[in-house]
Every structure is written in C-alpha cells, then in structure tokens.
Amino acid sequence: GQNIDQPTEMTATEGAIVQINCTYQTSGFNGLFWYQQHAGEAPTFLSYNVLDGLEEKGRFSSFLSRSKGYSYLLLKELQMKDSASYLCAVRKQDGQNFVFGPGTRLSVLP
C-alpha cells in the first residue's frame, strides 16, 4: 500500500520556527519532495531529498530518514506570507509518479 501522513493543521507565530513532519510508506522510493501551495494557487517546489540528512535552502530546510520513512520541513523566521499548505510527496521508482500527502495547513499569526 501507499500512505503518507502529515498533520492537518499547524499554527505558529511570526518570527518563530516550525517543523512539519511527514511519514510515508510507499512501494518504491526515488526521492521526497516538499511543495508549498497558497490558497487558490498551484503548488510550488520547495525542496528535494533523496539521501538521508538535512538539505538547507535559505529559511527552509528539509530532512530525510529513509530507514524510518520520515521527513520534516523546517521553516525559520516565519513570515506572514508563509501561511499556506505544505505538501509532502514521494516520487516512486521511475518517471514522475508521485504520491502526495494530504498537506499541512500552516497559519502564521502576528
């Protein structure tokens, strides 16, 4: 089977740090992606992990543990514009065959 879990909603304060977790069980693994989706807009790419460890990209970092089927997205110095849904997605073995998680709706409060 294929299953990706994320918390449904999270709330954080402007300037703070938030960690969004993602656990997955999929048949085949060829990378884990995080996307940001603002309400009414298309998803946009944030990060990619294929090996274990931390990938840092400005205010955003993503971590992967393949043995645990676990990833997290870390957002630092939160800004109001970071209020959005964050989608965790696993790419299966070949091609662009993705399984997406349900998304985590993040609300950043002043």
Added chain:
Amino acid sequence: KAGVTQTPRYLIKTRGQQVTLSCSPISGHRSVSWYQQTPGQGLQFLFEYFSETQRNKGNFPGRFSGRQFSNSRSEMNVSTLELGDSALYLCASSLPRGGSNEQFFGPGTRLTVL
C-alpha cells in the same frame, strides 16, 4: 521563460458529458503529469506522459485518459462525467528524468460537474 499554461481555467459540465483539458508545458520540458485535487482526497496522480507515451498511471478509472503531442503539449479527457469528478485538475511539467527534477505546476482547470 513562460510557465505551464492550462486551458480552460474554469469549466462547468453536467453529468454524462465529456470534457477535454489542455496543458502546454514549459519549453524544453518533455514530461507532463496530470493530477486531480479535491478537498477530501488531496492531490492525486492521474498519469504521466513522456515523448507521446504514457509512462505512469495512477489509480483512476478508464474514463480518465490522456495523450501527448509531438510538441509535448498534453490533453486529458474525462468521459461520462460524474458529480465526484468536480475538482481542480493540475498539470505539471518537468525535465524527463533523474535528480531533483522538480515539477512545475500550471494554474489548473477548475471543473464543476452539475
């Protein structure tokens, strides 16, 4: 470089009708994927086309089909529409394979089935 474009942006159909949606990928991108997004099911993979061939397929009934043309533009078709087909249909394009070849999403087509 122009982004992924989808037409139409909004569509209203009735049950039993069929619909065709169009997607033009970013220039140079040969892989085009289609997704259905609904509040209840989230983002679900429909199929991927590369070089005019369907390379991957999700778990959707045969009423959902697609094709890709030699210029990489893609269309998806849904026949015998059902109320549950109401959704945002997203198209994404990417370079063909390997690495962090992220997908670039189009704005989507909002389909409402009455």
